[in-house]
Amino acid sequence: xxxxxxxxxxxxxxxxxRPNEDxxxxxxxxxxxxxxxxxxxxxxxxxxxxxxxxxxxxxxxxLSLLGYDPHKYYTGRGPFxxxxxxxxxKAGDVAFRANxxxxxxxxxxxxxxxxxxxxxxxxAKSIQESVKLGGxxxxxxxxxxxxxAVVFRxxxxxxxxxxxxxxxxxxxxxxxxxxxxxxxxxxxAVLVNEFTVQVxxxxxxxxxxxxxxxxxxxxxNTLLLRGAGxxxxxxxxxEKYGVKGAVVAAAGLVIGIGRMxxxxxxxxxxxxxxxxxxxxxxxxxxxxxxxxxxxxxxxxKGADEAGHDRNFExxxxxxxxxDAELAPLLDIDPENVVIVVTADHSTPISVGxxxxxxxxxxxxxxxxxxxxxxxxxxxxxxxxxxxxxxxxDLMNIVMDLTDRAHKYGA
Amino acid sequence: xxxxxxxxxxxxxxxxxRPNEDxxxxxxxxxxxxxxxxxxxxxxxxxxxxxxxxxxxxxxxxLSLLGYDPHKYYTGRGPFxxxxxxxxxKAGDVAFRANxxxxxxxxxxxxxxxxxxxxxxxxAKSIQESVKLGGxxxxxxxxxxxxxAVVFRxxxxxxxxxxxxxxxxxxxxxxxxxxxxxxxxxxxAVLVNEFTVQVxxxxxxxxxxxxxxxxxxxxxNTLLLRGAGxxxxxxxxxEKYGVKGAVVAAAGLVIGIGRMxxxxxxxxxxxxxxxxxxxxxxxxxxxxxxxxxxxxxxxxKGADEAGHDRNFExxxxxxxxxDAELAPLLDIDPENVVIVVTADHSTPISVGxxxxxxxxxxxxxxxxxxxxxxxxxxxxxxxxxxxxxxxxDLMNIVMDLTDRAHKYGA
Numbered sequence: 001x002x003x004x005x006x007x008x009x010x011x012x013x014x015x016x017x018r019p020n021e022d023x024x025x026x027x028x029x030x031x032x033x034x035x036x037x038x039x040x041x042x043x044x045x046x047x048x049x050x051x052x053x054x055x056x057x058x059x060x061x062x063l064s065l066l067g068y069d070p071h072k073y074y075t076g077r078g079p080f081x082x083x084x085x086x087x088x089x090k091a092g093d094v095a096f097r098a099n100x101x102x103x104x105x106x107x108x109x110x111x112x113x114x115x116x117x118x119x120x121x122x123x124a125k126s127i128q129e130s131v132k133l134g135g136x137x138x139x140x141x142x143x144x145x146x147x148x149a150v151v152f153r154x155x156x157x158x159x160x161x162x163x164x165x166x167x168x169x170x171x172x173x174x175x176x177x178x179x180x181x182x183x184x185x186x187x188x189a190v191l192v193n194e195f196t197v198q199v200x201x202x203x204x205x206x207x208x209x210x211x212x213x214x215x216x217x218x219x220x221n222t223l224l225l226r227g228a229g230x231x232x233x234x235x236x237x238x239e240k241y242g243v244k245g246a247v248v249a250a251a252g253l254v255i256g257i258g259r260m261x262x263x264x265x266x267x268x269x270x271x272x273x274x275x276x277x278x279x280x281x282x283x284x285x286x287x288x289x290x291x292x293x294x295x296x297x298x299x300x301k302g303a304d305e306a307g308h309d310r311n312f313e314x315x316x317x318x319x320x321x322x323d324a325e326l327a328p329l330l331d332i333d334p335e336n337v338v339i340v341v342t343a344d345h346s347t348p349i350s351v352g353x354x355x356x357x358x359x360x361x362x363x364x365x366x367x368x369x370x371x372x373x374x375x376x377x378x379x380x381x382x383x384x385x386x387x388x389x390x391x392x393d394l395m396n397i398v399m400d401l402t403d404r405a406h407k408y409g410a
Numbered sequence: 411x412x413x414x415x416x417x418x419x420x421x422x423x424x425x426x427x428r429p430n431e432d433x434x435x436x437x438x439x440x441x442x443x444x445x446x447x448x449x450x451x452x453x454x455x456x457x458x459x460x461x462x463x464x465x466x467x468x469x470x471x472x473l474s475l476l477g478y479d480p481h482k483y484y485t486g487r488g489p490f491x492x493x494x495x496x497x498x499x500k501a502g503d504v505a506f507r508a509n510x511x512x513x514x515x516x517x518x519x520x521x522x523x524x525x526x527x528x529x530x531x532x533x534a535k536s537i538q539e540s541v542k543l544g545g546x547x548x549x550x551x552x553x554x555x556x557x558x559a560v561v562f563r564x565x566x567x568x569x570x571x572x573x574x575x576x577x578x579x580x581x582x583x584x585x586x587x588x589x590x591x592x593x594x595x596x597x598x599a600v601l602v603n604e605f606t607v608q609v610x611x612x613x614x615x616x617x618x619x620x621x622x623x624x625x626x627x628x629x630x631n632t633l634l635l636r637g638a639g640x641x642x643x644x645x646x647x648x649e650k651y652g653v654k655g656a657v658v659a660a661a662g663l664v665i666g667i668g669r670m671x672x673x674x675x676x677x678x679x680x681x682x683x684x685x686x687x688x689x690x691x692x693x694x695x696x697x698x699x700x701x702x703x704x705x706x707x708x709x710x711k712g713a714d715e716a717g718h719d720r721n722f723e724x725x726x727x728x729x730x731x732x733d734a735e736l737a738p739l740l741d742i743d744p745e746n747v748v749i750v751v752t753a754d755h756s757t758p759i760s761v762g763x764x765x766x767x768x769x770x771x772x773x774x775x776x777x778x779x780x781x782x783x784x785x786x787x788x789x790x791x792x793x794x795x796x797x798x799x800x801x802x803d804l805m806n807i808v809m810d811l812t813d814r815a816h817k818y819g820a
Contacts (some may be wrong), residue, residue: 018777026778045797050818052799053806057819070819075820227820253820350777354817356810357779378779379795388797 005365005402006337007243007295008286009394010329011057011065013251014304016359016378017315026303026315027360028377032323034330035376036077038341041334042364044373045386047394049345054066054358058304061344062257067241067395068234076159076229077253078110082149085141086254091233093139094188095156098148098242099165100220103200107172112165113146115218123208123220124148131198136191143252147348150225154189158230164196165224173222192225199223236262241399243294248286250277263297275302275318279325284318287328290337290379299344308346313351329364337363338401340394342374361386361394367401414811415775416544416747417653417705417739419528420739421475422732423468423661424714424757426769426788427725436713436725436759437770438787440523442733444740448751450491451744452774455796457764457804459755465766468714471754471784472667476707477651477805478606478644486569486639487663492559495551496665501643505568506600508558509575511631513610517582522575523556525628533618533630534558541608541651546601553662560635568594574606575634584631602635609633646672651809653704658696660687664709673707685712685728689735697738700747709754717757723787739774748775748811750804751786771796771804777811 017025037266048054049061051072059080060070078095089095100120102111114217124142136154143149160179166172178185200222203209228344239246239262247258250271259265268285270278279300286298300322301373306315329339342361359380362373371385382388389397397404427435457466459471460480469490470480488505510530512521534552540779541548546564553559570589576582586602588595610632613619619629647655649672657668660681669675678695680688689710696708710732716725739749752771755764770791773781781795792798799807809815 019775019779023780024582046795051806053802053808053810053815055815055817057817060819074819085818112703310586348777351813356815379781382781382795382797383793388799 004294004404006290006293007398007402008290008332008337008339009295009297010326010339010341011062011297011299012303012319012343013299014345014354015191015343015344016027016305016357017307018220018346018348018350018357020312020349021112023049026185026312026319028379030316031322032319034323034327035341036374037045038339038364039331039376039380040374041370042339042362043368043371043386044360044362044381044384045389046278046358046382047088047342047361047389047391048393051217051390052358053217053356054396055354056345057354058251058344059253059257060276061391062232062254063392065342065344065394066237066257066261067259067392070391073232073234075232076165077092077227078149078159078229078233080253080256080260081143081227082141082151082256083259084252084254085143085149087141087149087151089231089260090153091231092157092160093153093231095229095231096150096163096225097227098150098270099224100148101222102218102220103173103222108223109166109169109171109222111218111375112169112224114220115212116148117218117220119208119213120146120148120220121158123203123206126196126206127199128200130202131195133191133194135187138195146199146220148223150195150223152188156184157188159188159228160185161189161192161228163226163228163284164192165226168328170380173180173224176225196223196225201354237295238262241295241395242404244292245295245297246289247297247299248282248289250282251299258297264293275314277302277307283325283328287332304347306348308352310349310352312349334364335366338363338398358388359391365396365401414704414814415699416703417808417812418700418742418749419475419705419707419710420736420749420751421472421707422713422729422753423709423711424717424755424764425729425753426756426767427717428756428760430759435788436729438789440726440729442729442786443734444661444737445751446784447740448609448749448774449532449675449772449786449790450784451780452749452772453778453781454762454770454772454791454794455799456768456788456792457752457771457799457801458768459801461658461800462768462782464737465764467757467764467784468661468754469663469667471801472664474801475752475754475804476647476671477802478666478671479802482803483485483642483644485642487565488559488569488639490663490666490670491553491637492549492551492561492666493669494662494664495559497551497559497561499561499641499670500563501641502567503641504562504569505639506635507637508559508560509634510556510631510749511632511634512628513524513583513632519576519579519581519583519632519634520580521628522634524630525622527556527622527628527630529618530556530558530630533613533616536612536616537609540612541605543601543604548605554566556630558633560605560633562598566594567598568592569598569638570597571602571638573635573636573638583634586635606635611639617776626642626814630642635674647705648672651705651805652814654702655705655707656699656703657707657709658692658699659707659709660692660711661709665802668707685715685724687712693735693738697742714757715724717759718762720759720762722759744775748773748808750808768798771799773808773811775811
């Protein structure tokens with residue numbers, strides 16, 4: 001018997017849409033000969049990544065697509081962001097997303113993004129080295145741009161505390177407060193406030209900020225924390241499915257979700273996640289990774305951003321580009337690999353944000369029951385042989401298709 | 411940004427069917443140009459109002475269509491009937507459906523419907539005014555024909571008691587008994603029996619009955635209670651969805667469900683719920699209600715009754731009539747309103763009762779992904795872009811379509 005097929009899960013982030021006034025969508029309008037060819041070779045359908053009518057975040061959607069019920073495992077964005085920047089989070093840690101920001105001498109936030117600072121590496125190093133907290137260990141790492149992740153590790157912590165981000169400029173940095181009566185929440189709120197004070201002290205005269213001020217730029221003289229989450233215990237994909245998994249993605253959040261689920265992140269040069277991202281490099285990397293891993297998740301960003309920007313032309317163009325770069329998928333032998341192409345959610349131009357409209361999904365493999373669908377888009381997919389499935393079912397279907405599923409009963 | 415779209419949910423009660431020996435159904439056979447036009451403008455599918463293979467009652471189906479899990483909220487028919495006749499039920503009340511009936515001098519029920527009496531208003535008034543119960547307040551109201559609703563309000567009541575309806579003639583009025591060991595059930599059973607005795611006393615010489623006897627008609631000299639239910643706490647549609655809701659319906663049960671869910675009942679002259687019902691008036695009322703309400707549920711009766719009567723021709727004719735009266739739906743601007751047309755369940759001619767066969771559903775709005783379906787019937791709908799959904803998903807989908815849904819995650 002042959003070894004089980006490998007699995008390549010391609011997620012075109014935010015690809016699907018609602019029809020515009022001409023009754024079309026970027027995916028339908030885009031010239032996508034490669035995706036259309038794949039559709040004609042496979043089985044197609046539509047998918048509610050969480051459930052019909054439930055608007056997914058990128059985080060909850062990806063968890064669901066990996067077969068992890070977000071109602072059980074999604075405790076907030078912090079843990080996944082922290083894992084995404086490479087912090088090895090553990091169950092029980094409390095993690096946050098953070099912004100480097102600018103405040104004035106009265107502690108009023110004047111720029112929530114510190115002039116979109118990019119040079120945060122030295123600052124982050126100083127914070128990691130100099131902050132000393134009683135009762136918890138600090139794990140701090142910068143992310144892209146003005147972003148960072150903060151993790152507190154110690155006994156008896158809680159994520160049920162308020163954030164320090166005032167959410168708008170012109171307001172002071174907020175004091176974190178416990179949101180329940182427990183001593184864990186109080187302890188954690190005290191830690192967060194102590195951390196914030198120490199960080200402000202470290203940043204006040206930091207060389208990076210001295211330089212920025214001399215250049216007339218906004219200094220990164222405070223941190224704003226939000227998205228607190230207790231790191232959950234997540235069984236990894238090897239334990240859950242018996243597969244070795246890898247993730248190829250530019251977005252820290254997606255990388256973080258992959259890592260939290262025990263997948264190895266495979267970095268790609270020039271993978272920025274934007275319109276200019278090195279999609280070809282990611283596709284190549286993901287294809288090669290099938291030699292070493294059973295399951296590879298490839299996330300392609302760009303369409304989602306164009307949806308958030310409400311830019312029909314950019315979204316269409318990004319999808320054309322993605323299609324061209326995905327041409328190597330046609331060279332993958334459907335005898336040995338299950339290729340799944342889908343999206344994590346719709347990001348309609350008319351909404352400018354995620355919607356619950358189902359996403360098109362196709363599976364290409366020798367074992368699938370092919371259908372009459374000949375194009376990859378929202379309309380054609382709904383006529384396919386998969387009918388309508390849920391994100392939580394996807395991995396189970398794929399495990400069955402690759403003969404990895406266990407029989408339930410006798 | 412525009413205000414969110416309004417929502418019009420049209421439920422053609424019991425519309426769908428199983429094929430007859432010619433392979434057709436009343437809905438397929440009926441000439442329905444307006445519904446067919448709507449199908450061609452929208453997205454279509456089939457829907458299990460509760461779950462595949464679960465035969466819905468009208469009550470459980472409507473709850474499910476409104477997004478209220480009947481397994482949680484359906485405690486019996488009594489509460490919804492009582493709300494339907496206009497009793498302002500409260501969580502914790504125990505409510506019943508009741509029949510006015512005729513018994514002989516030995517207490518044997520000789521006519522469960524008291525000669526299909528209609529003049530029950532004075533009798534009901536006498537009961538409400540004269541019955542005095544220890545330990546509970548009585549709320550009594552007549553319904554259509556020989557029907558009425560009874561509510562007991564007080565501390566420590568239970569619906570876990572047997573009914574007093576013997577279910578067939580030739581048997582005595584049944585004594586209500588506690589169905590568990592708790593003192594609440596015993597107290598309530600005693601109340602019901604005490605209530606029945608007092609009602610029989612009041613009715614014995616009641617002028618309405620004296621007149622009926624003189625006319626050779628059966629007197630309404632007892633009440634038969636059934637469908638006991640503890641009134642549940644139901645969050646209203648404004649709390650649950652952030653919408654102001656209204657219901658246009660003839661059936662007390664549907665009105666009651668709407669009211670229990672916090673929707674306002676908008677009465678329509680001549681809306682009887684039968685073949686002769688003023689459907690046009692209901693459609694007009696529902697359409698106008700969209701000016702004042704975010705969400706309007708319109709229930710059209712008739713097809714269900716024809717199904718119960720196993721009358722293919724009448725059901726077909728009713729559906730033709732409903733189609734003609736629904737023509738104004740075509741004048742509603744799909745930019746600003748989501749129109750949903752569906753049924754609460756199938757009532758197949760061959761069964762003469764509700765079945766679990768899925769119902770056709772269509773949604774018409776600028777944001778939906780249109781499909782190739784060009785007719786509104788059970789067969790065409792199954793080829794539509796919605797594929798197969800569940801009743802509990804409907805409101806979530808509509809809330810997402812009208813941009814009212816909250817994002818889950820980030």
